Amino acid sequence: MSTTNHFFIRKLHSFLGLFPISIFLLEHLITNSLAIISPDKFNAAVLFLQNIPYLNLIEILIIALPLIIHGIYGLYIVYIAKNNLLRYSYLRNWMFYLQRVTAVITLLFVVIHVWQLRVAHSLYGLEINFNTIQNQLADPLWFIFYIIGLFATTFHFANGLWNFTVSWGIVVGEQAQTFTWKLCMLLFLLTSFVGLVEIWAFSQ
Numbered sequence: 766m767s768t769t770n771h772f773f774i775r776k777l778h779s780f781l782g783l784f785p786i787s788i789f790l791l792e793h794l795i796t797n798s799l800a801i802i803s804p805d806k807f808n809a810a811v812l813f814l815q816n817i818p819y820l821n822l823i824e825i826l827i828i829a830l831p832l833i834i835h836g837i838y839g840l841y842i843v844y845i846a847k848n849n850l851l852r853y854s855y856l857r858n859w860m861f862y863l864q865r866v867t868a869v870i871t872l873l874f875v876v877i878h879v880w881q882l883r884v885a886h887s888l889y890g891l892e893i894n895f896n897t898i899q900n901q902l903a904d905p906l907w908f909i910f911y912i913i914g915l916f917a918t919t920f921h922f923a924n925g926l927w928n929f930t931v932s933w934g935i936v937v938g939e940q941a942q943t944f945t946w947k948l949c950m951l952l953f954l955l956t957s958f959v960g961l962v963e964i965w966a967f968s969q
Contacts, residue, residue, distance in 0.1 A: 775838075794963070824883075832875065912964060919957045
């Protein structure tokens with residue numbers, strides 16, 4: 766792969782991680798948060814989303830395709846990454862390492878989650894509603910899997926957002942980058958908390 770192509774693909778990978786993947790993640794968290802209010806609120810939101818015109822086309826072009834590109838190239842980055850935690854146990858080395866680890870966990874989580882719900886809905890007519898998710902989370906193994914997937918996804922999102930601001934030259938300077946990283950970690954904690962409350966709501 767030439768240097769120019771590698772630079773372009775890496776920028777595309779970074780861009781897709783924010784637009785539209787991160788936006789879709791936030792939308793997902795907002796929709797799921799309605800389960801905290803009531804099952805009916807959540808079911809109504811899901812029904813509204815399922816009746817969006819040209820939904821299949823939107824899901825393929827705006828969600829699935831960016832996810833596939835981001836995921837495949839992300840695995841390539843994980844493969845070629847040179848981790849040196851044993852030699853340089855710095856915070857940013859840990860963030861670099863955890864970003865790669867959570868990339869793999871997040872990709873696995875998303876694939877399984879999409880297969881269990883969206884693909885099953887299309888192929889087998891599985892009804893996506895509050896009770897469906899509640900029944901799934903009644904299994905302790907799936908409950909733990911969802912919590913692990915949540916933390917991996919929210920960390921990958923928040924730390925990836927920081928990487929985006931630095932790699933695109935939006936935040937320049939050591940102090941500004943450190944401050945932005947702290948804001949991103951706060952976002953990680955906030956989104957993780959919201960996700961945990963949502964999982965708890967589905968488990969009741």
